[in-house]
Amino acid sequence: MATLFQTATFRNSLCTTPPPNVVASTIANSHINLTMNLSNLFPCSNPVNPHMRSEESRLQTFLDHSSSWPSHRIHATPRQISKAGMYYLGVRDRVKCWYCNGGLQNWERNDDPWEEHTKWFPMCEFVLQQKDLDYVHRIVSRFPNLRRPLIQNPANPNQLGNFQSGLILRNGHRNDGPEIIDPREEVRSIETKVDGEMSSSELIQQAKRMGFDERIIKNALKRKYEVTGNGFSRLEILVESILAMDEESASNRSEEASTTPSAESGSEEIRRLQEERTCKVCRNERASIVLIPCGHIACCIGCAEDTSICPICRLRIREKVRSFIV
Incomplete structure (x- = not known):
């Protein structure tokens, strides 16, 4: 799933919003007339980025930076992401909502733009206007313990009927909302965990002994923490992630080479990469077996x-692990 990269603070200290982790129950118990025109109920009159109000303006940001948007690994199209209220910042896969300013990154292949927007920012007025309360309720109820950030311009609780009564939980205690997530603190926390594992984890040491580049290992570990909040528990999963990271880097290098004036040098780079991934025994099929302990990807399934x-x-082979890189 996509992850957060930036959260915004309130414009003034008097603004308040209900705890996002009780959005599902409070919406479900609200007495709102759902037949009411949602554009009237949620007019989106206080956007953080008004210059990106139109879908076409948001789509243009993807067109302006088409070379940097990783369309090869994300199924959702720029049009679909733009329709869900987000525009591209031109860096990695980072997007922001035109209305609530919520930021998302680290998109996975099959992430749905509306679902990710709703999951992380259910109080965004644009989401409530476009997708209705039932949809928001279904998405939020699937992720009841997700730590969501507070946004700059939450939907007015007074518009949600008895939404205020939802602040009183069943046990009679009032929930004052989740801790505001400082993205810089999140980054520091992940870096601390990654550095600790790089020096102490036996799985990481095994990967190093197999000959994998330490920088690639660290990047794979960092991405794992960013996406799941946890490190690796099995060597084969770590190896597959390292290979995927290495394949992605190789793909990026070949893309950069293909955009240089010298088409010949780009073709040579692609040829070299293809040769590296060819079975060293039959010289025909694609190598897909990791040989342990050396770590070389040298054989196809048949030759292995x-x-x-x-x-x-x-080196004598002790174990063979199938790699799955798409």
């Missing part, structure tokens, strides 16, 4: 069955 010594370094 009859191979006991790595064809690259001649």
Whole structure:
């Protein structure tokens, strides 16, 4: 799923919003007439980024930075993301909502733009206007414990009927809302955890002994923490993530090479990358088996069955792990 990269503080200390983790129950118990025109109920009259109000303006940000938007790994189209209220910042896969200013990054292949927007920012008035309360209720109820940030311009609680009564939880205690997430603190926390694991985790040490580049290992570990909040629990999952990260880097390098004036050098880079991933035994099929302990990806599935010594370094093979890179 997509993750947060920036949260905004309130414009003044008098603004308040209900705790996002009780949005589902309070919406469900609200007495709002759902047949009411949602554009009247949620007019979106206080946007943080009014210059991106139109869908076409948001779409244009993707067109202006088409070379940097990672369309090769995200199924959602720029049009779909723009329709969900978000525009591209031109950096990595970072987008922001035109209305609530909520920021998302680290998109996964099958992430749905409306679902991600709603999941993280259910009090965004644009979401409530476009998707209605039932939709918001369904999405939020699936992620009851998600730590959501407070946004700059939440939907007015008075517009939500008896929304205020939802602030009183069933046990009679008042919930004053979640802790405001400081994105810089989140980054520091992840970096601390990653640095600790890089020096102490036995899985990481095994990956290093297999010959994987320490920088690639660290990047894979960092992404794992950003997406799931946890490190790796199994060596094969770590290896697959490292290979995927390495493949992504190679793809980026080949894309950069193809945009240089020298088409010949770009073709040479692609040829070299293809040769690196070819089975070293049959020289025909794609290599997809990681040989342990050396870590070389040297054989296709068929050749690996009859191979006991790595064809690259001649080290005896103790284990063979299938890699799945798409």
